[in-house]
Amino acid sequence: xxxxxxxxxxxxxxxxxxxxxxxxxxxxxxxxxxxxxxxxxxxxxxxxxxxxxxxxxxxxxxxxxxxxxxxxxxxxxxxxxxxxxxxxxxxxxxxxxxxxxxxxxxxxxxxxxxxxxxxxxxxxxxxxxxxxxxxxxxxxxxxxxxxxxxxxxxxxxxxxxxxxxxxxxxxxxxxxxxxxxxxxxxxxxxxxxxxxxxxxxxxxxxxxxxxxxxxxxxxxxxxxxxxxxxxxxxxxxxxxxxxxxxxxxxxxxxxxxxxxxxxxxxxxxxxxxxxxxxxxxxxxxxxxxxxxxxxxxxxxxxxxxxxxxxxxxxxxxxxxxxxxxxxxxxxxxxxxxxxxxxxxxxxxxxxxxxxxxxxxxxxxxxx
Amino acid sequence: xxxxxxxxxxxxxxxxxxxxxxxxxxxxxxxxxxxxxxxxxxxxxxxxxxxxxxxxxxxxxxxxxxxxxxxxxxxxxxxxxxxxxxxxxxxxxxxxxxxxxxxxxxxxxxxxxxxxxxxxxxxxxxxxxxxxxxxxxxxxxxxxxxxxxxxxxxxxxxxxxxxxxxxxxxxxxxxxxxxxxxxxxxxxxxxxxxxxxxxxxxxxxxxxxxxxxxxxxxxxxxxxxxxxxxxxxxxxxxxxxxxxxxxxxxxxxxxxxxxxxxxxxxxxxxxxxxxxxxxxxxxxxxxxxxxxxxxxxxxxxxxxxxxxxxxxxxxxxxxxxxxxxxxxxxxxxxxxxxxxxxxxxxxxxxxxxxxxxxxxxxxxxxxxxxxxxxxxxxxxxxxxxxxxxxxxxxxxxxxxxxxxxxxxxxxxxxxxxxxxxxxxxxxxxxxxxxxxxxxxxxxxxxxxxxxxxxxxxxxxxxxxxxxxxxxxxxxxxxxxxxxxxxxxxxxxxxxxxxxxxxxxxxxxxxxxxxxxxxxxxxxxx
Numbered sequence: 091x092x093x094x095x096x097x098x099x100x101x102x103x104x105x106x107x108x109x110x111x112x113x114x115x116x117x118x119x120x121x122x123x124x125x126x127x128x129x130x131x132x133x134x135x136x137x138x139x140x141x142x143x144x145x146x147x148x149x150x151x152x153x154x155x156x157x158x159x160x161x162x163x164x165x166x167x168x169x170x171x172x173x174x175x176x177x178x179x180x181x182x183x184x185x186x187x188x189x190x191x192x193x194x195x196x197x198x199x200x201x202x203x204x205x206x207x208x209x210x211x212x213x214x215x216x217x218x219x220x221x222x223x224x225x226x227x228x229x230x231x232x233x234x235x236x237x238x239x240x241x242x243x244x245x246x247x248x249x250x251x252x253x254x255x256x257x258x259x260x261x262x263x264x265x266x267x268x269x270x271x272x273x274x275x276x277x278x279x280x281x282x283x284x285x286x287x288x289x290x291x292x293x294x295x296x297x298x299x300x301x302x303x304x305x306x307x308x309x310x311x312x313x314x315x316x317x318x319x320x321x322x323x324x325x326x327x328x329x330x331x332x333x334x335x336x337x338x339x340x341x342x343x344x345x346x347x348x349x350x351x352x353x354x355x356x357x358x359x360x361x362x363x364x365x366x367x368x369x370x371x372x373x374x375x376x377x378x379x380x381x382x383x384x385x386x387x388x389x390x391x392x393x394x395x396x397x398x399x400x401x402x403x404x405x406x407x408x409x410x411x412x413x414x415x416x417x418x419x420x421x422x423x424x425x426x427x428x429x430x431x432x433x434x435x436x437x438x439x440x441x442x443x444x445x446x447x448x449x450x451x452x453x454x455x456x457x
Numbered sequence: 458x459x460x461x462x463x464x465x466x467x468x469x470x471x472x473x474x475x476x477x478x479x480x481x482x483x484x485x486x487x488x489x490x491x492x493x494x495x496x497x498x499x500x501x502x503x504x505x506x507x508x509x510x511x512x513x514x515x516x517x518x519x520x521x522x523x524x525x526x527x528x529x530x531x532x533x534x535x536x537x538x539x540x541x542x543x544x545x546x547x548x549x550x551x552x553x554x555x556x557x558x559x560x561x562x563x564x565x566x567x568x569x570x571x572x573x574x575x576x577x578x579x580x581x582x583x584x585x586x587x588x589x590x591x592x593x594x595x596x597x598x599x600x601x602x603x604x605x606x607x608x609x610x611x612x613x614x615x616x617x618x619x620x621x622x623x624x625x626x627x628x629x630x631x632x633x634x635x636x637x638x639x640x641x642x643x644x645x646x647x648x649x650x651x652x653x654x655x656x657x658x659x660x661x662x663x664x665x666x667x668x669x670x671x672x673x674x675x676x677x678x679x680x681x682x683x684x685x686x687x688x689x690x691x692x693x694x695x696x697x698x699x700x701x702x703x704x705x706x707x708x709x710x711x712x713x714x715x716x717x718x719x720x721x722x723x724x725x726x727x728x729x730x731x732x733x734x735x736x737x738x739x740x741x742x743x744x745x746x747x748x749x750x751x752x753x754x755x756x757x758x759x760x761x762x763x764x765x766x767x768x769x770x771x772x773x774x775x776x777x778x779x780x781x782x783x784x785x786x787x788x789x790x791x792x793x794x795x796x797x798x799x800x801x802x803x804x805x806x807x808x809x810x811x812x813x814x815x816x817x818x819x820x821x822x823x824x825x826x827x828x829x830x831x832x833x834x835x836x837x838x839x840x841x842x843x844x845x846x847x848x849x850x851x852x853x854x855x856x857x858x859x860x861x862x863x864x865x866x867x868x869x870x871x872x873x874x875x876x877x878x879x880x881x882x883x884x885x886x887x888x889x890x891x892x893x894x895x896x897x898x899x900x901x902x903x904x905x906x907x908x909x910x911x912x913x914x915x916x917x918x919x920x921x922x923x924x925x926x927x928x929x930x931x932x933x934x935x936x937x938x939x940x941x942x943x944x945x946x947x948x949x950x951x952x953x954x955x956x957x958x959x960x961x962x963x964x965x966x967x968x969x970x971x972x973x974x975x976x977x978x979x980x981x982x
Contacts, residue, residue, distance in 0.1 A: 421864075441969070
């Protein structure tokens with residue numbers, strides 16, 4: 091249940107301030123809350139900018155408020171949520187950005203976005219190549235166990251693969267939509283949509299039932315960029331929407347990462363251009379970790395992020411392998427108090443569950 | 458006047474009965490031996506003549522012909538000397554029927570002394586099967602012959618004493634044999650204490666796991682191998698202790714039971730290298746190197762030589778530098794690894810020799826040997842490594858249950874606290890073997906490593922969750938169906954070492970870590 095009055099007032103404030111953040115901040119610091127501002131507007135203390143005439147009808151400040159109350163009732167009834175920029179649960183990185191929306195509608199666990207240690211936007215073309223698809227899966231799943239939230243747009247192509255890989259790796263993922271949080275677009279993603287709602291969060295600045303509209307998508311891209319420490323562009327042609335996200339990231343002072351593509355493939359030309367203009371070129375999982383603020387040398391930090399499903403021995407072994415890169419069984423044995431059979435069991439289990447791999451020489455490395 | 462003496466010929470590790478017939482006729486002095494004897498047998502005429510004369514007997518001046526029956530089987534070796542000489546003397550005297558009931562075997566020196574020969578024990582065993590219980594054998598082969606129960610053995614020092622014994626009536630002969638045996642026993646007991654200690658010292662004591670620092674993974678693998686009779690392939694850098702560990706392996710094996718040691722003794726007796734009394738029950742440990750030839754490995758040739766595979770019967774065959782060995786030699790191991798026997802052809806017959814051993818192979822991981830060392834010490838190209846590894850074929854690898862990788866121990870490990878001594882490990886191994894022997898009672902095998910299909914289903918059932926682990930492993934590790942069975946077998950042994958009835962998930966997990974490392978598979982990304 092949400093505070094209908096409060097969020098309706100926020101919605102009203104967003105509209106009458108023309109979406110200008112400076113105006114909203116000034117009013118909020120003067121009156122203290124959105125409801126007070128609404129009351130002040132009723133008293134005529136502040137001038138309310140309305141869209142004016144629409145379809146031959148004059149939209150008044152009250153009309154906006156009525157619509158706002160309707161929306162919030164709907165949200166409340168659906169059991170979904172809404173959060174304002176002045177709330178703690180609002181994605182804190184997004185709050186810092188110019189032009190961040192006053193209200194975010196969501197379905198799922200919005201707190202997960204702030205709770206994650208880092209957030210990585212993963213974006214790319216809707217029509218992606220096999221290479222793009224595979225690299226997307228590999229790079230995202232390489233972050234497994236590291237408490238990274240994968241932010242993307244639930245569009246066809248790279249976006250979907252990024253969400254899928256994140257879910258498979260048991261990572262938190264946030265999907266930012268260009269339509270209402272109850273509108274599944276594109277339709278084929280219904281299954282993925284349901285899973286994200288359950289295990290991650292679906293976010294939109296549009297109120298429920300809003301149908302997708304062309305101009306909503308670039309705006310959506312700004313939220314994706316704003317939420318994340320870094321944006322990883324997997325694949326982008328020269329006019330791809332992913333480049334818009336990359337641009338937002340640059341403007342917000344965030345890191346832009348991308349992977350190199352063949353120069354004769356137009357599908358990856360945008361990525362290569364990004365590299366040319368100074369984006370971080372990703373050729374291994376480690377290249378992603380650093381911009382996300384992981385100190386790869388700091389072993390403890392990695393150990394803390396190991397999956398909880400593993401038992402103590404397995405965690406200890408995985409920690410050693412992750413911190414050292416490649417290890418032989420005897421090297422691990424030197425570092426632990428385990429008996430050799432305990433160690434062998436742990437290694438086999440880790441290998442089966444796909445955390446480590448063994449090469450033909452008997453060397454173990456993190457998968 | 459024809460005399461008949463019973464003796465034995467040797468073919469592989471088994472003896473066959475031979476009758477030495479001697480006919481002394483009138484005529485110009487003439488002496489020959491017929492019956493498909495090889496050059497050694499034909500030469501014996503000279504030795505026999507000298508020996509008879511030097512023992513102050515008289516060589517019959519007449520037409521002497523001797524036949525070795527059956528005359529269509531090739532006979533080699535020098536063990537016919539004594540029976541031939543006895544035959545001549547008997548024939549000269551006019552022969553008594555009883556001599557055919559005494560098995561006689563031995564080589565003669567020119568002065569008439571009896572020298573030890575190969576294959577005395579198999580001969581005694583063969584004789585017992587033919588209903589002969591009295592034997593005259595060389596003094597030097599007395600100990601091995603005594604291993605055979607239910608027979609009377611007279612150890613002859615020279616031709617004269619052999620003749621005296623052969624002339625006795627059966628009751629007196631047996632009385633003397635029993636007396637001699639008892640006097641040997643008391644002599645053995647009085648010197649036994651010192652003897653026993655000595656044996657402990659130079660067998661198990663020399664190589665002890667307690668002296669190996671680190672390498673716990675390898676030690677554990679060898680413990681499992683010993684407990685379940687699994688074959689092992691050790692891959693490791695030069696100098697990392699593969700050979701030393703393998704030698705320690707002998708010290709954790711349980712002793713042989715009487716039947717086993719009896720079989721082993723027969724093999725060793727056939728090669729003319731009887732085992733010492735204090736090591737009769739110790740399992741043989743044969744070390745071979747890359748220079749070995751195919752026939753030295755599995756046996757063969759004319760006359761038939763016993764190969765290392767058979768000498769390692771009931772024990773261990775340690776193949777050092779396996780990957781440096783020519784492929785055809787390694788491939789020759791297929792048969793003994795699969796059937797626990799080797800088949801060799803000699804003089805138109807096909808012999809099956811026992812060869813049931815634990816195989817331990819040691820190999821370098823790559824041509825330069827440093828693949829497993831860090832800091833890029835290895836200078837081999839991937840194709841060179843693949844070529845090197847292809848020398849050990851899949852057929853051989855399939856028959857090796859446990860594969861381990863070993864690296865040099867860091868200098869910080871050396872001189873640490875003393876490790877678990879072999880004695881303690883051996884106790885666990887013995888217990889695990891007992892469990893298996895109990896389980897496989899009445900079968901023709903007694904260990905998990907040799908388990909057959911029927912018992913595999915009975916003994917190696919696994920829980921549902923273990924099955925899931927294996928299914929997952931099949932995907933994650935790319936296991937073949939064949940390796941599936943191997944993994945469960947090893948897991949069975951791990952459970953037996955713990956004294957558990959059922960195989961747990963942990964056992965499967967540990968067992969999985971011993972799987973194939975040798976083949977260079979393609980690993981991406």
